[in-house]
Structures are given as structure tokens and as C-alpha cells.
Amino acid sequence: xxxxxxxxxxxxxxxxxxxxxxxxxxxxxxxxxxxxxxxxxxxxxxxxxxxxxxxxxxxxxxxxxxxxxxxxxxxxxxxxxxxxxxxxxxxxxxxxxxxxxxxxxxxxxxxxxxxxxxxxxxxxxxxxxxxxxxxxxxxxxxxxxxxxxxxxxxxxxxxxxxxxxxxxxxxxxxxxxxxxxxxxxxxxxxxxxxxxxxxxxxxxxxxxxxxxxxxxxxxxxxxxxxxxxxxxxxxxxxxxxxxxxxxx
Numbered sequence: 001x002x003x004x005x006x007x008x009x010x011x012x013x014x015x016x017x018x019x020x021x022x023x024x025x026x027x028x029x030x031x032x033x034x035x036x037x038x039x040x041x042x043x044x045x046x047x048x049x050x051x052x053x054x055x056x057x058x059x060x061x062x063x064x065x066x067x068x069x070x071x072x073x074x075x076x077x078x079x080x081x082x083x084x085x086x087x088x089x090x091x092x093x094x095x096x097x098x099x100x101x102x103x104x105x106x107x108x109x110x111x112x113x114x115x116x117x118x119x120x121x122x123x124x125x126x127x128x129x130x131x132x133x134x135x136x137x138x139x140x141x142x143x144x145x146x147x148x149x150x151x152x153x154x155x156x157x158x159x160x161x162x163x164x165x166x167x168x169x170x171x172x173x174x175x176x177x178x179x180x181x182x183x184x185x186x187x188x189x190x191x192x193x194x195x196x197x198x199x200x201x202x203x204x205x206x207x208x209x210x211x212x213x214x215x216x217x218x219x220x221x222x223x224x225x226x227x228x229x230x231x232x233x234x235x236x237x238x239x240x241x242x243x244x245x246x247x248x
Contacts, residue, residue, distance in 0.1 A: 001212040002033070003190045005138040007040060007148035011208030012139035013188075013195050020158055020185045022047040022133060025110070027157040029096040029176050030054060031216035033150040034062070034089045040147045041126075041140040042095070043154055047133035052099040052107050053140075056147065058124040062086055064114060065123045068099045068107035074125035075107075082123030083112035092150075092216050094171045098161045113167035135186055137195070137204070152216040156186040173218050191215070 005011040020026070022045060030043050034056065042064070044053035049071035056064055068081035076082035087093040097112035097119075112119040129141035137154060138147040155176040160183050170176065176187060188195045193210050196203050 001191045002031070002150040002152035002215045003193055003195065004150050004211045004213040005147050006208070006210075007038065007146035009208045010139070010143070010146055011210040012143070012146065013137040013204040013206055013210070015135040015137070015186065015188070015195075015197050015204045016200070016202050017045050017047070017133050017135045017186065019200055020045065020133075020135070020156060022050050023101060023105070024158055025098060025101045025161070026052060026107075027096070027098040027160055027162045027180075028052065028054070028155065029094070029162070029170055030154045031092055031094050031152040031218070032064070032087070033092045033216070034087060035149040036089055038148065039145060041129075041136065041138070041145045042147050042151065043135070043137055044129065044141055045133070045135050045156070046129055046131050046141050048131055049128065050105055050107060053126060053129075054095055055126050055145075058126055062089060064093070064095060065126065066095070066097050066099075066109060066112040066119060067123065067126045068109050069105075069128065071105045073128065075128055076123055076125045079121055080108040081106065082125070083109050083119035083121060084123035085114045085117075085119040087114065094167075094216075096162050096167050096170055111162055111164075111167075113162070113164065113171075116164075116168040116171035118164065137188075138210075139207075143207075150213045150216075152190045153218055154186070154188050154190065155184060157183045158185040159183045175218060
């Protein structure tokens with residue numbers, strides 16, 4: 001299942017992000033299906049002015065943006081910190097990418113992809129919200145700018161870079177648990193309306209009454225994190241099945 005959010009009902013999920021080092025390079029992945037989305041936030045984390053956000057419609061109708069921080073005020077203030085592309089209402093789209101750790105504390109875009117295709121180097125600035133270090137799903141971190149539609153499979157990695165090959169594999173339905181499992185710092189498949197972060201075991205603070213909906217086109221075979229990590233470190237017995245992990 002996915003989680004359906006109604007913007008008119010101010011529905012959102014807020015997760016503790018204290019295990020995520022926001023000053024580091026961060027990568028992310030999420031599936032979205034908009035339903036006449038207005039200007040809104042899809043996913044974001046902001047701590048002492050650093051972070052990233054996936055936003056909608058700041059640069060025109062049915063356009064999704066990935067925005068990096070400038071540490072103060074509006075984010076995406078220069079082209080290096082924003083990417084934009086079109087999405088279609090009522091169709092699933094996959095968004096992923098990486099934001100850099102810089103000496104100045106900004107978060108420039110290293111990579112950004114929608115449905116396995118690189119996003120364009122354009123876009124618009126977006127307000128930063130509240131600097132609380134939490135992961136916000138379907139709203140900005142000051143309880144505004146609400147998303148309208150379905151979200152699923154939200155993930156954040158601490159350190160590695162999402163490449164074109166990773167983006168293509170994720171769009172084809174590969175579970176996020178198959179990519180950089182040891183660096184996966186946040187992951188909620190959003191199979192239930194209240195969600196849960198499978199990395200920390202923490203449940204989010206839920207506002208409104210989000211409901212479940214048809215899930216994103218992701219493989220139903222999701223191997224537990226502990227199994228994947230163990231398999232990566234141990235030899236495989238002859239004749240046994242192997243787990244392929246993309247790490248480059």
C-alpha cells in the first residue's frame with residue numbers, strides 16, 4: 001500500500017531524524033503520485049539551515065523540484081541548488097538524487113532524477129521552513145505547504161551518491177534496501193497509514209488521518225536490512241541464492 005495525503009486536511013508524517021547527519025552528503029528516493037497538486041512539499045529535512053527538499057509546482061504546474069539549502073532564507077537561490085522536471089497527475093513517478101556536503105554548509109545538487117532520467121538544471125527558490133532536523137513527509141517543516149496525493153518508499157542515505165544506474169534500477173522497481181544498505185539512514189515503505197522508519201523502528205508523529213492507497217510499482221520482495229547487510233559480509237555457500245547489491 002501507499003499513503004494518500006489530503007492537502008485540505010493538513011495531513012503529514014514527521015519522523016525523528018537525529019540519526020541522519022544533515023551536514024554530510026545525503027541521497028534520497030521517493031515514489032509520488034500527485035492528485036491535482038498545488039504548491040507543496042513532498043519530502044524534506046532541514047537542520048541548522050542545511051538540508052534538501054523535494055517540492056512541487058514552484059516553477060509551474062505539474063513540475064517537481066529538488067532543492068538544496070543555502071543555509072539561510074530561501075533555498076535553491078542559485079542554479080547549482082535546484083533541478084526541475086515535469087510529472088503527470090494520477091501517475092506514479094520516482095524521484096531520487098544526491099545533495100553535496102560543502103565547506104560553506106550549502107547543499108548543491110550532485111544528481112537528481114525522475115523516472116530514471118536526469119532532471120533539468122533550472123527551477124525556483126523555496127522557503128526553508130523550520131530548522132528542526134526532522135524528516136517531514138507531505139508538508140514543509142513549519143506545518144505548511146501540504147502535498148495532495150500518494151507517497152511511498154521514502155528513503156535517505158547518509159553518504160553515498162545516487163547515479164544514473166541507481167536511478168534506473170529504482171525506477172524499474174528495485175527495492176531501496178538493495179542499494180547501499182549500510183548507509184541507509186531512513187526508510188519507510190509507507191505500507192500503513194501511520195508509517196514506520198524501518199531503520200530506527202521509530203513511528204512518526206501523524207497529523208490528520210492519511211489513508212492507504214494502491215502501492216507504487218516496486219518489487220514486493222523486500223529483503224530485511226539485516227539479511228542484506230549480513231549477506232554482503234559473508235561468503236555464499238555453493239548453490240545458494242545470492243543477493244545483488246549496487247554500490248557503485
